Amino acid sequence: MSPQTRKERERAERHQRIIDTARELAESQGWEAVTVRRLAERIEYSQPVLYSHFAGKSAIVxxxxxxxxxxxxxxxxxxxxxxxxxxxxxxxxxxxxxxxxxxxxxxxxxxxxxxxxxxxxxxxxxxxxxxxxxxxxxxxxxxxxxxxxxxxxxxxxxxxxxxxxxxxxxxxxxxxxxxxxxxxxxxxxxxxxxxx
Structure with missing residues (x-):
């Protein structure tokens, strides 16, 4: 697997992990509990990493x-x-x-x-x-x-x-x-x- 292919796959996996975590958090605590900060803490990524995938909460939802x-x-x-x-x-x-x-x-x-x-x-x-x-x-x-x-x-x-x-x-x-x-x-x- 080329380094570029691996990076693309890892980016896609991070993207999906953000979506899945947002959905899980909303299912357990409601959408008001879903914030970029809480998502970053929960999946152990920095907020800038989340913003590199989504412009904000609305884009994640x-x-x-x-x-x-x-x-x-x-x-x-x-x-x-x-x-x-x-x-x-x-x-x-x-x-x-x-x-x-x-x-x-x-x-x-x-x-x-x-x-x-x-x-x-x-x-x-x-x-x-x-x-x-x-x-x-x-x-x-x-x-x-x-x-x-x-x-x-x-x-x-x-x-x-x-x-x-x-x-x-x-x-x-x-x-x-x-x-x-x-x-x-x-x-x-x-x-x-x-x-x-």
């Missing part, structure tokens, strides 16, 4: 969010892969989304509730495009292309609302499954399909 969105896209894709039918895909993808949000509260907060440096829409980074494409794929069998984007955004908003209210303890845990069943039944009814 953005990196955590972007990796979280890539992981979410993978989970949503798996939901599609496991589905027996388009209607089953609605359920499985929504379940995957809500489960991901519940299992990764700090990442979910970074992804969708914090002010991060991510561009949404047509110029979005590839992980955002991929995740949204997985959500669109839920409705593609049921609606025409002209209605696909808006329907997907409404569905995403509903899932986000459930995930957010659930994570803040505003919804009754014993009704989690029933809420998902009702949500999917409403989606199917809105496209003229009866739920099973």
């Amino acid at each position: 953005t990196a955590v969010a972007l990796q979280g969105i890539a992981d979410l896209a993978t989970v949503l894709h798996q939901g599609h892969e496991e589905a027996a039918s388009p209607a089953d895909a609605l359920y499985r993808v929504a379940r995957a989304y809500l489960d991901f949000a519940a299992a990764n509260p700090a990442r979910y907060e970074a992804m969708f509730m914090m002010n991060v440096d991510l561009v949404w829409g047509l110029d979005a980074p590839q992980p955002l495009i991929d995740a949204f494409a997985e959500l669109e794929a839920m409705f593609r069998p049921f609606v025409d292309e002209a209605d696909l984007g808006a329907r997907t955004e409404v569905a995403w908003s509903a899932m986000h609302g459930l995930a957010t209210l659930d994570s803040h303890g505003r919804l009754r845990p014993e009704l989690r499954e029933r809420r998902l069943e009702i949500l999917v039944a409403e989606w199917l009814a809105s496209v003229g399909v009866e739920s099973a």
